[in-house]
Amino acid sequence: MGLTPPPGPGGEHDLFETVSPNWVTTRLDFLANWARSNSLWPMPFGTACCAIEFMATAASRYDISRFGMERMSFSPRQADVLICAGRLPFKLAPVIRRIWDQMPQPKWAISMGACASTGGIFDTYAMVQGIDTIIPVDVYVPGCPPRPEGLLYGVMLLQKKIRGESISDPSLRIEHLVQPDGLFRRPEIIDEISEPFGNSVSQTRSS
Protein backbone atom coordinates (compact mmCIF):
# COMPACT_ATOMS: atom_id res chain seq x y z
CA MET A 1 0.00 0.00 0.00
CA GLY A 2 1.85 3.06 -1.21
CA LEU A 3 1.20 6.68 -0.38
CA THR A 4 0.78 7.63 -4.02
CA PRO A 5 -2.31 6.15 -5.55
CA PRO A 6 -1.76 4.31 -8.81
CA PRO A 7 -2.61 6.51 -11.81
CA GLY A 8 -5.89 5.54 -13.42
CA PRO A 9 -6.44 4.91 -17.10
CA GLY A 10 -7.46 8.54 -17.59
CA GLY A 11 -4.33 9.97 -15.89
CA GLU A 12 -4.16 12.27 -12.83
CA HIS A 13 -7.62 13.73 -13.22
CA ASP A 14 -9.19 10.37 -12.71
CA LEU A 15 -7.73 10.17 -9.22
CA PHE A 16 -11.00 9.77 -7.36
CA GLU A 17 -12.63 7.73 -10.06
CA THR A 18 -10.20 4.88 -9.96
CA VAL A 19 -8.38 4.55 -6.64
CA SER A 20 -9.24 1.63 -4.46
CA PRO A 21 -9.55 2.39 -0.75
CA ASN A 22 -6.15 2.88 0.86
CA TRP A 23 -4.68 4.66 3.82
CA VAL A 24 -4.84 8.13 2.23
CA THR A 25 -8.38 7.86 1.02
CA THR A 26 -9.69 6.38 4.23
CA ARG A 27 -8.09 9.21 6.21
CA LEU A 28 -9.53 11.72 3.76
CA ASP A 29 -12.87 9.98 3.99
CA PHE A 30 -12.80 10.20 7.73
CA LEU A 31 -12.06 13.92 7.65
CA ALA A 32 -14.56 14.76 4.95
CA ASN A 33 -17.31 12.62 6.45
CA TRP A 34 -16.67 14.00 9.92
CA ALA A 35 -17.04 17.53 8.57
CA ARG A 36 -20.04 16.78 6.39
CA SER A 37 -22.00 14.75 8.87
CA ASN A 38 -21.63 17.38 11.57
CA SER A 39 -22.60 20.38 9.53
CA LEU A 40 -25.62 19.24 7.56
CA TRP A 41 -27.48 22.32 6.49
CA PRO A 42 -31.12 21.40 6.03
CA MET A 43 -33.34 22.70 3.29
CA PRO A 44 -36.68 22.63 5.09
CA PHE A 45 -39.46 21.68 2.73
CA GLY A 46 -42.35 21.84 5.16
CA THR A 47 -45.68 21.30 3.47
CA ALA A 48 -48.07 20.25 6.23
CA CYS A 49 -48.57 19.20 9.83
CA CYS A 50 -45.21 17.40 9.96
CA ALA A 51 -43.54 20.78 9.51
CA ILE A 52 -44.89 21.81 12.92
CA GLU A 53 -43.02 18.91 14.46
CA PHE A 54 -39.98 19.82 12.39
CA MET A 55 -40.11 23.33 13.84
CA ALA A 56 -40.31 21.84 17.31
CA THR A 57 -37.20 19.84 16.49
CA ALA A 58 -35.45 23.02 15.46
CA ALA A 59 -36.51 24.94 18.56
CA SER A 60 -34.62 25.02 21.82
CA ARG A 61 -36.08 21.98 23.60
CA TYR A 62 -34.94 19.45 20.99
CA ASP A 63 -32.37 21.74 19.43
CA ILE A 64 -31.35 20.33 16.09
CA SER A 65 -28.25 22.55 16.20
CA ARG A 66 -26.63 19.92 18.43
CA PHE A 67 -26.20 18.05 15.15
CA GLY A 68 -24.72 21.00 13.30
CA MET A 69 -28.03 21.76 11.63
CA GLU A 70 -28.88 25.09 13.17
CA ARG A 71 -28.64 26.92 9.91
CA MET A 72 -31.82 26.35 7.97
CA SER A 73 -30.83 26.86 4.40
CA PHE A 74 -33.73 28.44 2.62
CA SER A 75 -31.64 28.58 -0.52
CA PRO A 76 -31.26 25.12 -2.02
CA ARG A 77 -27.87 26.13 -3.39
CA GLN A 78 -26.40 26.19 0.11
CA ALA A 79 -28.20 23.16 1.46
CA ASP A 80 -26.96 19.65 2.12
CA VAL A 81 -30.05 17.75 3.16
CA LEU A 82 -33.57 18.23 1.96
CA ILE A 83 -36.10 17.44 4.67
CA CYS A 84 -39.54 16.94 3.20
CA ALA A 85 -41.83 17.41 6.21
CA GLY A 86 -45.40 16.77 5.16
CA ARG A 87 -47.52 15.43 2.33
CA LEU A 88 -46.53 16.35 -1.19
CA PRO A 89 -49.33 17.14 -3.63
CA PHE A 90 -48.71 16.54 -7.32
CA LYS A 91 -48.81 20.29 -7.83
CA LEU A 92 -45.62 20.59 -5.76
CA ALA A 93 -43.87 17.70 -7.50
CA PRO A 94 -42.08 19.88 -10.08
CA VAL A 95 -41.16 22.33 -7.31
CA ILE A 96 -39.44 19.82 -5.02
CA ARG A 97 -37.79 18.27 -8.08
CA ARG A 98 -36.41 21.69 -9.10
CA ILE A 99 -35.17 22.36 -5.58
CA TRP A 100 -33.48 18.96 -5.48
CA ASP A 101 -31.81 19.62 -8.82
CA GLN A 102 -30.58 22.99 -7.55
CA MET A 103 -28.89 21.50 -4.50
CA PRO A 104 -25.17 20.89 -5.12
CA GLN A 105 -23.52 17.57 -4.39
CA PRO A 106 -23.03 16.11 -1.87
CA LYS A 107 -26.70 16.06 -0.96
CA TRP A 108 -29.09 13.85 0.92
CA ALA A 109 -32.83 13.68 1.50
CA ILE A 110 -34.91 12.80 4.54
CA SER A 111 -38.54 11.90 4.04
CA MET A 112 -40.31 12.90 7.24
CA GLY A 113 -43.63 11.32 8.10
CA ALA A 114 -46.00 8.77 6.65
CA CYS A 115 -47.27 11.12 3.93
CA ALA A 116 -43.90 12.08 2.51
CA SER A 117 -42.79 8.45 2.58
CA THR A 118 -45.89 6.72 1.20
CA GLY A 119 -48.72 9.19 0.67
CA GLY A 120 -50.04 8.21 4.10
CA ILE A 121 -53.75 8.70 4.59
CA PHE A 122 -54.03 10.66 1.37
CA ASP A 123 -54.46 7.92 -1.21
CA THR A 124 -56.16 10.38 -3.56
CA TYR A 125 -55.98 12.00 -6.96
CA ALA A 126 -53.98 14.92 -5.61
CA MET A 127 -51.15 13.31 -3.69
CA VAL A 128 -47.73 11.94 -4.58
CA GLN A 129 -47.54 8.42 -3.13
CA GLY A 130 -44.12 8.81 -1.60
CA ILE A 131 -41.52 11.42 -2.55
CA ASP A 132 -39.18 8.61 -3.60
CA THR A 133 -41.11 8.57 -6.87
CA ILE A 134 -39.80 12.12 -7.45
CA ILE A 135 -36.36 12.32 -5.79
CA PRO A 136 -33.96 9.79 -4.21
CA VAL A 137 -34.46 9.46 -0.45
CA ASP A 138 -31.81 8.43 2.09
CA VAL A 139 -33.73 8.17 5.34
CA TYR A 140 -37.44 7.58 5.91
CA VAL A 141 -38.79 8.72 9.27
CA PRO A 142 -42.09 6.99 10.05
CA GLY A 143 -44.88 8.51 12.12
CA CYS A 144 -47.85 10.78 11.71
CA PRO A 145 -46.25 13.07 12.62
CA PRO A 146 -42.92 11.68 13.85
CA ARG A 147 -41.98 13.03 17.25
CA PRO A 148 -38.91 15.28 17.31
CA GLU A 149 -36.98 12.36 18.81
CA GLY A 150 -37.94 10.38 15.74
CA LEU A 151 -36.64 13.01 13.38
CA LEU A 152 -33.44 13.34 15.42
CA TYR A 153 -33.00 9.57 15.21
CA GLY A 154 -33.42 9.86 11.44
CA VAL A 155 -30.77 12.59 11.39
CA MET A 156 -28.43 10.36 13.38
CA LEU A 157 -29.04 7.51 10.95
CA LEU A 158 -28.18 9.85 8.11
CA GLN A 159 -24.98 10.89 9.89
CA LYS A 160 -24.09 7.25 10.30
CA LYS A 161 -24.71 6.69 6.62
CA ILE A 162 -22.51 9.66 5.72
CA ARG A 163 -19.68 8.38 7.92
CA GLY A 164 -19.69 5.20 5.88
CA GLU A 165 -19.26 6.99 2.57
CA SER A 166 -16.03 6.92 0.64
CA ILE A 167 -14.51 9.12 -2.04
CA SER A 168 -13.38 5.98 -3.78
CA ASP A 169 -17.01 5.19 -4.56
CA PRO A 170 -18.05 7.75 -7.18
CA SER A 171 -21.45 6.13 -7.61
CA LEU A 172 -22.58 7.94 -4.46
CA ARG A 173 -22.42 11.28 -6.20
CA ILE A 174 -24.25 10.39 -9.38
CA GLU A 175 -27.05 12.84 -10.11
CA HIS A 176 -30.32 10.98 -10.42
CA LEU A 177 -31.98 13.08 -13.08
CA VAL A 178 -35.45 12.91 -14.52
CA GLN A 179 -35.19 10.64 -17.55
CA PRO A 180 -36.16 11.70 -21.08
CA ASP A 181 -39.50 9.93 -20.60
CA GLY A 182 -40.28 12.53 -17.92
CA LEU A 183 -40.01 10.17 -14.96
CA PHE A 184 -37.46 9.63 -12.25
CA ARG A 185 -38.21 5.92 -11.81
CA ARG A 186 -39.53 3.31 -14.16
CA PRO A 187 -43.32 3.61 -14.52
CA GLU A 188 -44.01 0.08 -13.32
CA ILE A 189 -42.04 0.79 -10.13
CA ILE A 190 -44.03 3.96 -9.48
CA ASP A 191 -47.27 2.08 -10.04
CA GLU A 192 -46.18 -0.70 -7.74
CA ILE A 193 -45.05 1.43 -4.82
CA SER A 194 -48.17 3.58 -5.19
CA GLU A 195 -50.50 0.62 -4.79
CA PRO A 196 -53.01 1.09 -1.99
CA PHE A 197 -52.24 -0.64 1.27
CA GLY A 198 -53.74 -0.78 4.76
CA ASN A 199 -57.23 0.64 4.98
CA SER A 200 -57.27 2.10 1.51
CA VAL A 201 -57.26 -1.30 -0.25
CA SER A 202 -60.98 -1.51 0.31
CA GLN A 203 -61.57 1.68 -1.70
CA THR A 204 -62.17 0.88 -5.33
CA ARG A 205 -60.55 2.81 -8.15
CA SER A 206 -63.86 3.57 -9.84
CA SER A 207 -65.48 6.13 -7.51
Next chain:
Amino acid sequence: MTEGRNGMAATALAAAHETAGAMAEQFGAAVLRTHESNGQVMVEVAADRAKAILRWLREDASQDFDYLTDVTAVEYRDPERAFEVVYQLRALARRVDLRVKVLLDPEGALQVETVTDIWAGAEWLEREVWDMFGVRFKGHADLRRILMWQTYDEGHPLRKSFPLRGHRSRSEQTRQALDANPEAHYTLEELSIAEAYHELPEEMRRRLVESGRRAAE
Protein backbone atom coordinates in the same frame (compact mmCIF):
# COMPACT_ATOMS: atom_id res chain seq x y z
CA MET B 1 -73.21 36.67 28.88
CA THR B 2 -74.50 33.44 27.37
CA GLU B 3 -77.98 34.83 27.51
CA GLY B 4 -76.78 37.89 25.65
CA ARG B 5 -75.19 35.66 23.02
CA ASN B 6 -78.29 33.54 22.65
CA GLY B 7 -80.40 36.63 22.43
CA MET B 8 -78.22 37.97 19.66
CA ALA B 9 -78.34 34.66 17.77
CA ALA B 10 -82.12 34.60 18.06
CA THR B 11 -82.34 38.16 16.74
CA ALA B 12 -80.05 37.27 13.83
CA LEU B 13 -82.13 34.19 13.05
CA ALA B 14 -85.33 36.21 13.13
CA ALA B 15 -83.72 38.78 10.84
CA ALA B 16 -82.70 36.03 8.42
CA HIS B 17 -86.26 34.70 8.37
CA GLU B 18 -87.45 38.23 7.72
CA THR B 19 -85.07 38.47 4.77
CA ALA B 20 -86.33 35.16 3.41
CA GLY B 21 -89.89 36.45 3.69
CA ALA B 22 -88.98 39.68 1.92
CA MET B 23 -87.28 37.66 -0.83
CA ALA B 24 -90.41 35.59 -1.38
CA GLU B 25 -92.46 38.77 -1.54
CA GLN B 26 -90.10 40.46 -3.96
CA PHE B 27 -89.36 37.55 -6.28
CA GLY B 28 -92.41 35.34 -5.90
CA ALA B 29 -92.10 31.95 -7.53
CA ALA B 30 -88.32 32.32 -8.05
CA VAL B 31 -87.90 31.61 -4.34
CA LEU B 32 -88.54 27.89 -4.23
CA ARG B 33 -88.16 26.90 -0.61
CA THR B 34 -87.07 28.26 2.73
CA HIS B 35 -86.07 26.22 5.69
CA GLU B 36 -84.04 26.40 8.85
CA SER B 37 -81.49 23.90 10.04
CA ASN B 38 -78.86 24.14 12.77
CA GLY B 39 -79.44 27.86 13.23
CA GLN B 40 -79.05 28.57 9.53
CA VAL B 41 -81.74 29.93 7.27
CA MET B 42 -81.50 28.46 3.79
CA VAL B 43 -83.27 29.73 0.73
CA GLU B 44 -83.41 27.81 -2.51
CA VAL B 45 -83.85 29.97 -5.57
CA ALA B 46 -84.43 29.34 -9.26
CA ALA B 47 -81.26 29.32 -11.34
CA ASP B 48 -82.43 31.91 -13.87
CA ARG B 49 -83.28 34.55 -11.22
CA ALA B 50 -80.37 33.78 -8.87
CA LYS B 51 -78.20 36.67 -9.98
CA ALA B 52 -81.01 39.21 -9.61
CA ILE B 53 -81.87 37.88 -6.17
CA LEU B 54 -78.24 37.97 -5.01
CA ARG B 55 -77.84 41.48 -6.33
CA TRP B 56 -80.95 42.56 -4.48
CA LEU B 57 -79.60 41.01 -1.26
CA ARG B 58 -76.42 43.00 -1.66
CA GLU B 59 -77.85 46.30 -2.79
CA ASP B 60 -81.18 46.67 -1.04
CA ALA B 61 -80.57 49.05 1.85
CA SER B 62 -82.58 47.00 4.33
CA GLN B 63 -80.74 43.77 3.44
CA ASP B 64 -77.16 44.90 2.87
CA PHE B 65 -75.45 41.50 2.73
CA ASP B 66 -72.05 43.04 2.14
CA TYR B 67 -69.84 40.02 2.78
CA LEU B 68 -69.75 36.87 0.70
CA THR B 69 -68.35 34.28 3.11
CA ASP B 70 -68.16 31.43 0.65
CA VAL B 71 -69.25 30.09 -2.68
CA THR B 72 -69.22 26.35 -2.95
CA ALA B 73 -71.13 23.49 -4.52
CA VAL B 74 -72.54 20.15 -3.38
CA GLU B 75 -73.31 17.09 -5.42
CA TYR B 76 -75.72 14.59 -3.86
CA ARG B 77 -76.53 11.07 -4.88
CA ASP B 78 -80.18 12.14 -4.82
CA PRO B 79 -81.90 12.44 -8.21
CA GLU B 80 -84.42 14.93 -6.73
CA ARG B 81 -81.80 17.46 -5.77
CA ALA B 82 -78.62 16.32 -7.44
CA PHE B 83 -76.45 19.41 -7.57
CA GLU B 84 -76.48 22.82 -5.97
CA VAL B 85 -74.30 25.90 -5.87
CA VAL B 86 -74.25 27.45 -2.41
CA TYR B 87 -73.72 31.10 -1.51
CA GLN B 88 -73.06 31.86 2.13
CA LEU B 89 -73.81 35.52 2.82
CA ARG B 90 -73.31 37.76 5.81
CA ALA B 91 -74.49 41.24 6.63
CA LEU B 92 -71.60 42.48 8.72
CA ALA B 93 -73.34 45.43 10.35
CA ARG B 94 -76.54 43.55 11.14
CA ARG B 95 -74.73 40.29 11.99
CA VAL B 96 -77.11 38.21 9.94
CA ASP B 97 -76.20 35.08 7.99
CA LEU B 98 -78.09 33.69 5.05
CA ARG B 99 -77.46 30.70 2.83
CA VAL B 100 -78.71 30.86 -0.75
CA LYS B 101 -78.79 27.69 -2.83
CA VAL B 102 -79.18 27.35 -6.57
CA LEU B 103 -80.29 23.94 -7.83
CA LEU B 104 -78.72 22.73 -11.06
CA ASP B 105 -79.15 19.67 -13.21
CA PRO B 106 -75.84 17.76 -13.20
CA GLU B 107 -76.67 16.23 -16.58
CA GLY B 108 -77.28 19.61 -18.18
CA ALA B 109 -74.91 22.51 -18.61
CA LEU B 110 -73.53 23.35 -15.19
CA GLN B 111 -73.69 27.08 -15.53
CA VAL B 112 -74.63 30.03 -13.37
CA GLU B 113 -73.89 33.71 -13.69
CA THR B 114 -70.87 35.13 -11.94
CA VAL B 115 -71.34 37.32 -8.88
CA THR B 116 -67.86 38.87 -9.13
CA ASP B 117 -69.49 42.18 -10.10
CA ILE B 118 -71.51 42.13 -6.87
CA TRP B 119 -68.82 40.83 -4.50
CA ALA B 120 -65.29 41.14 -5.91
CA GLY B 121 -64.20 38.47 -3.43
CA ALA B 122 -66.13 35.87 -5.39
CA GLU B 123 -63.39 35.67 -7.97
CA TRP B 124 -61.24 32.98 -6.40
CA LEU B 125 -64.21 31.21 -4.82
CA GLU B 126 -65.81 30.76 -8.21
CA ARG B 127 -62.52 29.61 -9.67
CA GLU B 128 -62.38 26.95 -6.96
CA VAL B 129 -65.92 25.76 -7.72
CA TRP B 130 -65.03 25.60 -11.40
CA ASP B 131 -61.85 23.68 -10.65
CA MET B 132 -63.44 21.16 -8.28
CA PHE B 133 -66.93 20.78 -9.77
CA GLY B 134 -66.78 22.09 -13.30
CA VAL B 135 -69.45 24.74 -12.82
CA ARG B 136 -69.04 27.50 -15.38
CA PHE B 137 -69.55 31.03 -14.10
CA LYS B 138 -70.78 33.09 -16.99
CA GLY B 139 -69.10 36.48 -17.08
CA HIS B 140 -66.19 35.56 -14.82
CA ALA B 141 -63.18 37.40 -16.23
CA ASP B 142 -60.55 34.79 -15.39
CA LEU B 143 -62.07 31.35 -14.92
CA ARG B 144 -58.96 29.21 -14.52
CA ARG B 145 -58.15 26.31 -12.24
CA ILE B 146 -56.96 27.45 -8.87
CA LEU B 147 -56.18 24.35 -6.75
CA MET B 148 -55.14 21.88 -9.42
CA TRP B 149 -52.41 22.96 -11.82
CA GLN B 150 -53.29 24.59 -15.12
CA THR B 151 -52.52 21.61 -17.35
CA TYR B 152 -54.47 19.15 -15.19
CA ASP B 153 -56.79 17.29 -17.54
CA GLU B 154 -58.39 14.49 -15.53
CA GLY B 155 -61.58 16.42 -14.87
CA HIS B 156 -63.19 17.97 -11.81
CA PRO B 157 -62.21 15.97 -8.74
CA LEU B 158 -65.15 16.58 -6.42
CA ARG B 159 -67.75 15.30 -8.85
CA LYS B 160 -69.35 12.01 -7.83
CA SER B 161 -68.30 10.45 -11.12
CA PHE B 162 -64.62 11.13 -10.39
CA PRO B 163 -62.71 8.15 -8.95
CA LEU B 164 -60.93 8.97 -5.72
CA ARG B 165 -57.49 8.14 -7.08
CA GLY B 166 -58.05 9.87 -10.40
CA HIS B 167 -58.47 8.41 -13.85
CA ARG B 168 -54.86 7.79 -14.78
CA SER B 169 -52.22 5.45 -13.39
CA ARG B 170 -49.90 6.81 -10.73
CA SER B 171 -46.92 6.80 -13.07
CA GLU B 172 -48.83 8.79 -15.66
CA GLN B 173 -50.01 11.25 -12.99
CA THR B 174 -46.42 11.61 -11.79
CA ARG B 175 -45.19 12.19 -15.32
CA GLN B 176 -47.76 14.88 -15.98
CA ALA B 177 -47.11 16.53 -12.63
CA LEU B 178 -43.34 16.66 -13.19
CA ASP B 179 -44.04 18.03 -16.62
CA ALA B 180 -46.31 20.83 -15.41
CA ASN B 181 -43.74 23.67 -15.47
CA PRO B 182 -45.47 26.11 -13.11
CA GLU B 183 -43.52 29.15 -14.30
CA ALA B 184 -45.19 28.90 -17.68
CA HIS B 185 -48.57 29.55 -16.07
CA TYR B 186 -47.99 31.93 -13.17
CA THR B 187 -45.99 35.12 -13.58
CA LEU B 188 -43.96 36.61 -10.77
CA GLU B 189 -46.19 39.70 -10.93
CA GLU B 190 -49.15 37.47 -10.28
CA LEU B 191 -47.53 36.20 -7.13
CA SER B 192 -46.36 39.57 -5.83
CA ILE B 193 -48.64 41.81 -3.77
CA ALA B 194 -46.39 44.80 -4.47
CA GLU B 195 -47.55 44.74 -8.06
CA ALA B 196 -51.18 44.59 -7.05
CA TYR B 197 -50.88 47.82 -5.03
CA HIS B 198 -52.43 49.99 -7.70
CA GLU B 199 -55.47 47.77 -7.92
CA LEU B 200 -56.19 47.95 -4.20
CA PRO B 201 -59.13 50.10 -3.08
CA GLU B 202 -58.28 53.73 -2.38
CA GLU B 203 -58.93 53.34 1.33
CA MET B 204 -56.66 50.32 1.67
CA ARG B 205 -53.84 52.13 -0.15
CA ARG B 206 -54.21 55.09 2.20
CA ARG B 207 -53.98 52.80 5.22
CA LEU B 208 -50.82 51.12 3.87
CA VAL B 209 -49.19 54.52 3.40
CA GLU B 210 -50.34 55.88 6.78
CA SER B 211 -49.04 52.85 8.64
CA GLY B 212 -45.66 53.34 6.97
CA ARG B 213 -45.71 50.01 5.18
CA ARG B 214 -45.67 51.69 1.83
CA ALA B 215 -44.07 54.92 0.65
CA ALA B 216 -46.46 57.61 -0.60
CA GLU B 217 -46.51 58.07 -4.33
